[in-house]
Amino acid sequence: MKTIIVGLGNPILGDDGVGWKVVEELTRQMPTDLSVGLECLSVGGIGLMEHLIGYDRAIIIDAFIADKEDLGSILIQKLDNLPNYSAFHISSAHDTSLQNAIELGKRMGAQLPVDVTVIGIAIQRISEFGENLSPPVAECVPQAAHIALNLLKENVTNSREESHPHG
């Protein structure tokens, strides 16, 4: 199964760049016998979909704004089970949701992953530029990388898992 792992975020916007850090960690840990695409991207919607063309499976590592979760908490979810935020109203002023984009791509005949898993890492709302992660978010990077490696090796479950690296 041809798989791509995408670290998503803005590398100069503090904790928003955590997806990139996880992929950097994976680059160091990736066993040589596993053939997988690794990319760090700052795109969403249609642009992100275009990067997934040609793969059977995708693992997307991204930050999410913590609601009740502790900072650095890791949530694993199938993309299909996440709300489609731009199905109706604006969520991006310039694009559509990844779900819509994948649907669009499929209708266009593109080969797109049938299985998209999102590893979300809880961060606070970010509003300051910076290249460093906050300590709680930085500490979860190895665990998120470990989870991604396990997902690569094992069957991906449909259930939502949650872990609290600090507690």
Add this chain to the structure above:
Amino acid sequence: MTQRISIDPVTRLEGHGKIEIFLDDQGNVANSYFQIPELRGFERFVVGRPIEEMPLLTNRICGVCPEAHHMAAAKAADAVYHVDPPRTGKMLRELLYSAFYCTDHTTHFYALGGPDFVMGPDAPVAERNILGVIHKVGLEIGGKVIQMRKYGHNVVEMIGGRKVHPCTSIPGGITKGITEEQRKEIEEMGRWAIEFAQFSLKLFNDIVLSNKSYVDLILGDVYTHRTYYMGLVDENNKANFYDGKVRVSDPNGKEFVKYEPKDYAQHVAEHVEPWTYLKFPYLKNVGWKGFVDGIDSGIYMATPLSRLNAADGMATPLAQEQYDKFYATLGGKPVHQRLAIHWARLIELLYAAELWVELVTDPEITSPNIHTKPTEKPTEGVGIVEAPRGTLTHHYWTDERGVVTKANLIVGTTNNYAPIQMSTHKAAKSLIHDGNVNEGLLNMVEMAFRAYDPCFGCATHSLPGQMPLEITIRDADGNLLEVLKQFC
């Protein structure tokens, strides 16, 4: 009862906006506030870094228009080093930028603005997206959109070294040229882009201009403001995305001022309101008179429509034909109706595609003379380009080593903050009467946004943590009366 209504399209790519509407005792709109939590600290973040890094760093500010930041920063870096790139270096940058424009304008029209017209403003919200558009007008169009984006990305990668986030512009020019083989490939893609742009304009003509109710919607009062208009122009006063002077026309269509980018601070000032972090740029020599339009108010707009209004025409023949048709159809120059921005954007798409071919067929485009080595001491420089969503200004000060000591950026959409505030206020006033909130409020307000193609933050790709759209109604004491959610 005094009420407070809050519209909160929460999170994702371009930052966050929230609209709060306050009603008076009669239940009519008293005030509205379009609040934007600005991402802060960029000017501080870049201090201490070499100016050469700015084209690379600043293209991470925004996930929507990194190419625009790359170009504005590169031009500012040229100015800091007092160096002018050779003709081929400039043409390659402009070629990359034209391809980017085709990608960006295509995405906006088909994925965002198009649904309002193709599906209709009254269509069920679940259908007003790009999937609804291709369902209605055919799968073939979706394929063309994807193809246009692919070609745009290919050109950006060939010239810029990477897809989406180019990295080849440096002070004095560009680091890599193109081969004859690449030139041919780029030309072929550009000719396809011209056909696609013409196809898009025909689609707009068939679906929108042939429908009286849509034309009435465009020409209606709700989205009309008589403001000043800003855009870059070339030496013939034709619209330009990459280079030239900043020209501002007044609400009557006359040139108000034309200035060199380096003089921007003499003409643009920023007004501060206590309820938002983001500042409101205005024309310093007219003055800030509040959120009102007219010739005495310094509020200006910088969008595709502004660029057409501020210019005397387009520099390419097919786009010029469309420019003439645009003003003939909409009652002459200037056009003040904000929904016409969508049409103006398609005319710019055609111009960008024509320019793409014009540049790639220039005999010097494959010349190896792409860089002028900087020799002067770096000091200070301003770079201005037209980002798809407005005039983009980068201004840097450096020490004698070329290390940034101070920076100032006015990003595209910031220019339009005051006009967007006025448009959302007017839409709210038209749909809230005597305490009754019309169900169309959300979409009418969103249509105001969408026309401007706003981009208020940067590439924050955090997953959404809350509902994307919510209206809360509160009484004068702040007690929650009702919550209306759009389930997305």
